[in-house]
Amino acid sequence: MGLRGRHNSPNMPVETASFLVVRLGGSYFALPAAGVRGLLTQAEAGYEQVVTAMGTVYQLTDLAQRLSVVADLSGPYMRMVLYSTERIHGAIRVEQVVGLVEVARKDCLPLPLQFQRDERSWFGGMVLYADLLVLILNPLWALGESPGVTAVSVWQAEQPIAETPITVGGSC
Amino acid sequence: MLRAARGQQQAHGTKRSWHVVVFSVGGMKFAARTEEVVEVSPWTEAIPVPSRTPFVKAMMKRNNHVMPVYDFAARLSCTVQGSPLLCLVARHLDGPLAICIDADVPSIETVEGTSIRPNGGGDIESLGSVTIGGHEVVILALQRLGRPTQDTVTR
Numbered sequence: 001m002g003l004r005g006r007h008n009s010p011n012m013p014v015e016t017a018s019f020l021v022v023r024l025g026g027s028y029f030a031l032p033a034a035g036v037r038g039l040l041t042q043a044e045a046g047y048e049q050v051v052t053a054m055g056t057v058y059q060l061t062d063l064a065q066r067l068s069v070v071a072d073l074s075g076p077y078m079r080m081v082l083y084s085t086e087r088i089h090g091a092i093r094v095e096q097v098v099g100l101v102e103v104a105r106k107d108c109l110p111l112p113l114q115f116q117r118d119e120r121s122w123f124g125g126m127v128l129y130a131d132l133l134v135l136i137l138n139p140l141w142a143l144g145e146s147p148g149v150t151a152v153s154v155w156q157a158e159q160p161i162a163e164t165p166i167t168v169g170g171s172c
Numbered sequence: 173m174l175r176a177a178r179g180q181q182q183a184h185g186t187k188r189s190w191h192v193v194v195f196s197v198g199g200m201k202f203a204a205r206t207e208e209v210v211e212v213s214p215w216t217e218a219i220p221v222p223s224r225t226p227f228v229k230a231m232m233k234r235n236n237h238v239m240p241v242y243d244f245a246a247r248l249s250c251t252v253q254g255s256p257l258l259c260l261v262a263r264h265l266d267g268p269l270a271i272c273i274d275a276d277v278p279s280i281e282t283v284e285g286t287s288i289r290p291n292g293g294g295d296i297e298s299l300g301s302v303t304i305g306g307h308e309v310v311i312l313a314l315q316r317l318g319r320p321t322q323d324t325v326t327r
Contacts, residue, residue, distance in 0.1 A: 026220055067222040112231070113266035114240040114318060117224035126231075126238070133219045133231055133238055 015105040017172040019127075021134055022081065022094035025069025028134045030127065031083060031092075032172075033100055035139050038082040040091075045080040051091045058082050058091040061143055067122070071095055083139060090143035103127050108136065108172035125172055136172055188285055192311060194304060195260060195278035197271075198250025201309045203302065206280065208263050208314040215257035215272050228318065232259070232270045239268040242317055247296075262314035269317065 019030035038053055045051050051058045064071035077096040083089070108125045124136040192203040193212070218230035218241045230241040239261070245252045254275025262269040281304055288300040288311065297313040 025222070027222065069220075069222055109238070112238075112240045114228050114242070114264065114269060115221070115223055115225050116228075116318075119221070119223045119225065122222065128233070128236065128238065133221075133233060135221065 016102045017105050017108065018100060018102050019134070019136065019172075020081065021098040021101050021129065021132075022079075022092075023096040023098060024094045025064055025067065025071040027067075027069065028098065028129075028132045029094075030101070030129075030134045030136045031081065031139055031142070032136075035083045035085055036081060037084050037089075039097060040080040040082065042078055042080070045091065051080060051082065053082055056082075056084070056089050058084075058089045059144075061090040061092050063092045063094070063142055066142070066144070083143060085139055085143060085145065088140075088143050088145045092142065098132075101129055103129060103172070105172055111135075127172070190283050190285060190288070190311075192281050192283055192302075193260075193278050194281050194309060195258075196274040196276050197245050197252060198248055199253055199274065200248065200250065201304070201307055203281070203283075203304065203309045203311045204260075204262070204314045205299070205311070208312075210261040210263050210268055212258055212260050212273075212278055215259040218270075218272075226318070234261075234270075237268075239270050241270045241272070244271045244273075244317070262317060264317060265315045265319075269314070271314075271317075 018033035020033050020036050021028055021030050023029075037056070037058075040051065040053070049060045051060065064073070071093075072095060073093050075095060079094055079097045081092045081094060081097070083092060108127050110125050111120060111123050122135075122138060122141050124138050126136060127134050191206040193206055193209045194201060194203045195212070196202065216232065216234075218232050219238075220230050221240075223229045227243045227247050228240050229243065231238045232241050242262070252272050252274050257275055258273050258277070260271045260273050260278070262271060283302045283304065288302050290300050291298070296310060297316045297319060299311040299313050301308050301310045303309070
């Protein structure tokens with residue numbers, strides 16, 4: 001008897017991705033956890049344009065402005081996320097930190113093709129987590145570094161009608 | 173509430189008549205071919221998504237799936253009317269697309285292909301227009317909503 005197809009076993013390892021989920025301007029965003037260096041309160045962070053922690057200087061980034069969302073950063077749950085990529089260190093103020101979550105990579109969904117402009121370089125995809133729709137931020141863009149990716153007109157490629165393209169996972 | 177079953181759709185081969193779903197947005201009547209409508213159901217709260225794409229600035233969660241919302245009322249510079257509002261899910265070329273429509277329950281009409289006139293939709297993606305109940309009704313090209321306009325009449 002031949003073996004056909006793939007059968008999921010409870011023991012089969014599931015590829016996962018870790019994110020820090022935050023709230024900003026009424027939406028929820030996920031930052032890849034690998035770049036998170038720390039979380040500070042306003043009192044800890046101070047009010048300067050740079051934050052220095054553990055000998056590293058983090059430049060303040062106004063993510064709400066970059067996303068064109070209105071955020072209330074005066075609340076008690078406001079936190080400063082210290083984040084680093086290979087080349088840049090940034091501090092991002094968010095309204096609330098939801099938590100560190102781990103999601104199966106297959107559950108990361110691409111941004112629907114109807115979103116066709118700049119946002120395609122802002123978000124690497126999305127994930128449904130605890131009843132929330134969480135947009136996966138491109139950290140390079142979030143920190144103001146050129147991600148080397150430009151918005152692509154999706155109209156360039158005609159595609160047949162897909163019943164549920166959003167069910168195709170693996171966008172993280 | 174209303175679901176277009178494939179088996180009930182008209183034969184494309186003949187193109188003599190079209191089955192269309194007639195609905196309203198901001199009190200204005202529109203039609204769409206039944207095969208371009210997945211379903212009509214009660215509207216639920218949309219989730220805002222930062223976006224620079226015109227009229228695509230939210231998503232809607234249905235069961236375990238999410239789909240973008242096209243703010244057709246904003247494009248028409250009007251406000252959807254009635255309560256409870258309805259959600260028309262379009263079979264867009266890029267995947268399901270939710271559109272908030274008036275509370276008036278849509279109807280299904282049959283129109284003769286020969287009665288469909290070109291244009292009528294202005295700058296809206298349309299397949300033409302037709303007279304239904306004494307009113308000129310634009311037949312929206314839901315598959316191409318948000319794409320460059322190309323008026324098409326296929327008889």
